[in-house]
Amino acid sequence: MKRAVFSVNFGSAETDCIPGCAHFLEHKVFEQKDKNVIKEFSENSAEVNAFMNFNTTAYYFTCYDKFEENLRLLLDFTANPYLTEENVEREKSIIKEEIKMYRDDPWWQVYFNLLRGLYSENPVRNNIAGEREDIKKIDRAALEECYEKYYCGENSALVICGDAEPESTFFLADEASRLKRGEKRKASPVKEDSINKSLYMVKMDISKPIFNLGFRENNFDLPPVRRLCESRLLLDIICGKSSKLYERLYLKGLIDKDFSMEYLLGNNFGGAIFSGVSDRPEAIVGEILKEAERHKTAGIEEDALENSRKKLISAYLRGFNSLETAAAAQTDYAFKGLGLEDIYYKYRTVTKDNIINRLDIFSEDNLSLSIVEPV
Numbered sequence: 541m542k543r544a545v546f547s548v549n550f551g552s553a554e555t556d557c558i559p560g561c562a563h564f565l566e567h568k569v570f571e572q573k574d575k576n577v578i579k580e581f582s583e584n585s586a587e588v589n590a591f592m593n594f595n596t597t598a599y600y601f602t603c604y605d606k607f608e609e610n611l612r613l614l615l616d617f618t619a620n621p622y623l624t625e626e627n628v629e630r631e632k633s634i635i636k637e638e639i640k641m642y643r644d645d646p647w648w649q650v651y652f653n654l655l656r657g658l659y660s661e662n663p664v665r666n667n668i669a670g671e672r673e674d675i676k677k678i679d680r681a682a683l684e685e686c687y688e689k690y691y692c693g694e695n696s697a698l699v700i701c702g703d704a705e706p707e708s709t710f711f712l713a714d715e716a717s718r719l720k721r722g723e724k725r726k727a728s729p730v731k732e733d734s735i736n737k738s739l740y741m742v743k744m745d746i747s748k749p750i751f752n753l754g755f756r757e758n759n760f761d762l763p764p765v766r767r768l769c770e771s772r773l774l775l776d777i778i779c780g781k782s783s784k785l786y787e788r789l790y791l792k793g794l795i796d797k798d799f800s801m802e803y804l805l806g807n808n809f810g811g812a813i814f815s816g817v818s819d820r821p822e823a824i825v826g827e828i829l830k831e832a833e834r835h836k837t838a839g840i841e842e843d844a845l846e847n848s849r850k851k852l853i854s855a856y857l858r859g860f861n862s863l864e865t866a867a868a869a870q871t872d873y874a875f876k877g878l879g880l881e882d883i884y885y886k887y888r889t890v891t892k893d894n895i896i897n898r899l900d901i902f903s904e905d906n907l908s909l910s911i912v913e914p915v
Contacts, residue, residue, distance in 0.1 A: 542702030560670015619718035657908030692722020832902035
């Protein structure tokens with residue numbers, strides 16, 4: 541099996557376009573004047589789709605055979621969007637329904653309410669699909685401007701995973717690419733921001749309260765690979781499933797098996813996010829802050845660091861058993877100056893002092909708590 545992902549360094553957190561424009565363009569790139577892209581991939585026994593996040597828009601296919609035909613098709617349709625006033629207007633109703641669907645999803649709401657709480661200005665706080673008022677402003681000219689600016693060779697990446705022959709694949713990709721060279725997009729400058737809301741609460745039709753707790757990162761001086769690996773290790777030491785805090789929270793009934801945590805890495809945003817189902821999310825905030833303070837005073841135990849290091853390296857390597865995971869990881873890292881091997885080697889070299897220096901993220905001044913409660 542093989543998977544190819546074509547991506548551009550252009551996502552929902554871009555500031556030089558109407559909010560929702562990147563997502564709208566992701567929809568429209570599939571539309572062609574003289575072909576049905578999805579049908580052609582299906583006839584080639586391939587599955588095709590797309591995804592986007594704050595910084596990236598990606599188009600991908602998976603197949604067992606006819607790889608060359610599918611790769612040519614991928615590189616062709618992403619280089620030839622068919623935009624008309626009529627098909628752009630027609631798409632608006634579809635996207636408005638998608639926005640409504642997101643509004644009805646409690647996990648989506650609790651997550652983006654958290655980002656709105658953590659940031660007053662950073663566009664990462666905006667819904668990926670935009671708002672209904674934003675969609676009204678998007679027209680053919682706006683989409684064409686974004687496409688011309690961001691869909692270019694210098695601002696794109698092609699990731700291929702599976703048993704493809706490297707040399708012939710490189711030659712094919714170079715031959716099939718129709719994108720202009722263009723200019724590489726520069727990362728938006730880091731601006732001072734402030735917590736918008738320390739507590740964000742809404743009510744929805746759910747059975748139990750759900751929460752997202754975030755601690756916003758303020759220092760972006762470290763290389764991305766250090767921010768990522770040191771923060772992931774810190775989170776596992778603080779509240780991983782083998783930590784004392786996790787056991788305490790679980791035994792007190794504050795969390796259940798759905799409790800999770802992640803480190804959000806962006807060029808000009810980032811932070812630690814905890815999520816789950818709980819009747820007392822405010823109590824979880826206090827417990828995490830208390831545990832962070834304990835480590836600030838007592839330090840990091842060598843055994844705790846080594847256990848977390850082995851766990852995360854093992855999980856990272858297991859991820860390469862999946863083409864989907866490996867391709868998605870490399871696509872995400874492509875525009876952050878990271879290679880897959882960088883993560884592995886950095887995990888091996890993180891020290892206790894590195895971890896201790898990351899503890900400053902756990903501060904009451906940096907946090908926001910988002911809760912969705914039952915009606």
